[in-house]
Amino acid sequence: MDFLRVPTTDPTAIYRHRDGIYAGDLLIAAVAGLDLFTHLAAEPSDKTAICRHFGIKDRPTDVMLTLLRAMELLELDGDAFRPTAIAREHLVEGSPWFVGPYYAALLDRAVCREFLDILRTDAVASWSGTTGGPDWHTAMLDAEFADRFTAAMDSRGAFLAPALARSLELAAYGHVLDVAGGSGIYACALLAKHPHLHATVLEKPPVDAVAARSIAAKGGTDRIATLGIDIFTTRWPTHADVHLLSNVVHDWGETAIAELLARSFEALPTRGMVVIHDAFLNAEKSGPLSVAAYSALLMHSTQGRCYSALEIQCALEQAGFVACEYRATAADRGRIVARKSA
Helix, strand or coil: CCCCCCCCCCCHHHHHHHHCCCHHHHHHHHHHHHCHHHHHHHCCECHHHHHHHHCCCHHHHHHHHHHHHHCCCEEEECCEEEECHHHHHHCCCCCCCCCHHHHHCCCCCHHHHHHHHHHHHCCCCCHHHCCCCCCHHHHCCCHHHHHHHHHHHHHHHHHHHHHHHHCCCCCCCCEEEEECCCCCHHHHHHHHHCCCCEEEEEECCCHHHHHHHHHHHCCCCCCEEEEECCCCCCCCCCCCCEEEEECCHHHCCHHHHHHHHHHHHHHCCCCCEEEEEEECECCCCCCCHHHHHHHHHHHHHCCCCCCEHHHHHHHHHHHCEEEEEEEECCCCEEEEEEEECC
16 A cells, blocks of 8 residues: 555545534524524623633634634634634624524524533533434444544544644654554555654544554554553553644644643653644634534534634643744645753
8 A cells, every 4th residue: 555645636625524514503503593693793702701600611713703703603803703704794693684593493402402511511522423322432432433444534534644744854753653553544644755654643542442453454554553551541652753643633622632642751761752643723723614514513513623823832832842843735734843951
């Protein structure tokens, strides 16, 4: 398998259709479930005041406000959110063009109702909106689900992994620790570009077994090992000088991310490198719309969300890393590299 091969066409739009599938449901919840725009037209408010007024939680509210800014329905006046001109005419009750009832007709959609629950409790909903099903974190403990989900992420990685590999220069390094590395597709791409490298994929059981089978099918077992550990409770091995967290931080909250970066800093040697590969918001958290829409899906089904590159750079610096550098890769993704200081 050629892990650096690229398609002749750009599938970014196809990724966006899938990743943004829940954005409309979150907009419906904001319009018809909260009547957010009517409130903010009368009383522009910062995020804290919005949470207090509606009795909703910080993480999902952050995702909702970011999405509505990216949709150009909210704007900031200092720290206060207020409706834009188009939102004032069409999403504020009392306007002759108010479409609140049009949106309310869809409020009983299961995902809309789940978003309202998440906003009020910050609890994670079931994966893919399945009624009564487990959330993503719990579902990944089931071997059958873990196999299907890892295969899904492997198919995505066929396009994303070569782009990540092309963005990195690893000639001075020897071993990559692919943290929560799924199928190993990203490790395979890095090693295809750098034949001197070896890698270890860390995954929690039962995904470690899925990873081992996937790497074997790709012919990578001579240079890629797998290790089954819980990355939050077990010390990471110390033989790697590069840590890769690809599509990992977006599954977790800020406290968990700080824990992961602290573990990375502890395990890396001096001048070791950490690579965060993900979909990042801009510094103002006003877009891009495709990433803000993807964040709605993550907020619904995981404990995380999409973060801005600036938020992750700050978290890296707080963990002790230096020389943070961002570069776009493919399909609204990018990578941040940082190094353990001497």
